[in-house]
Amino acid sequence: MLVYQDLLTGDELLSDSFPYKEVENGVLWEVQGKWVVQGAVDVNIGANPSAEGGCEDEGVDDQAVRVVDIVDTFRLQEQPAFDKKQFVTFMKRYIKNLTPKLEGETQEAFKKNIEAATKFLLQKIKDLQFFVGESMHDDGALVFAYYKEGSADPPFLYIAPGLKEIKC
Structure with a gap:
């Protein structure tokens, strides 16, 4: 597995x-x-509680919770929305911090294409949800989620050069 x-x-x-x-x-x-x-699982064991003298409120009081799988799996922490100015300020700082950590062709491709990617994200700024990793570090990557028209499930956007592949 790759993380x-x-x-x-x-x-x-x-x-x-x-x-x-x-x-x-x-x-x-x-x-x-x-x-x-997540949480409560409704298991039908074929019993009829009313015929057996049981009450509907007997048993375990499980609470089902709806979560987005990626947010839950990686314990992403939602952040307040950014306006355009805040987002541009964040991206400038992120690019400044990330660029020296990249090497060779990856760094060149990042420098060449990050401006277009930033503009792409800016076009969606009002529709984006912002997430950070579990440590909630200010200088870390942002993960962006949004909803496409007609879809109930959100796609997430990651800045790929800011990710390091680890074999588990």
Whole structure:
């Protein structure tokens, strides 16, 4: 299994269990999230509680919770929304911190394509949800989620050069 960590913080943000599609010349990865139910499991064992003198409120009081699989699996922490100015400020700092950590062709491709990827994200800024890794480090990568028209499940966008592949 492959796990992808934030190159700056070491937070686990993604794994190969979630296939990705490259967008914006490979600078961004789009990964489809899915709403899942955690917690209570309704098991029908064929018994009729009313015929057996049982009450409906007997038993364990489980609470089902709906979560997005990627957010739950990697313990992503949602952040307040950014306006355009805040987002540009964040991206400038992120690019400044990330660029020296990249090598050779990866660094050149990142420098060449990050501006277009940033513009792509800016076009969606009002629709984006922002997440950071578990450590909630200020200088770490942001993970972006949004909803496509007609879809109940959010795709997530990752800045691919900011991820380090680790074999588990």
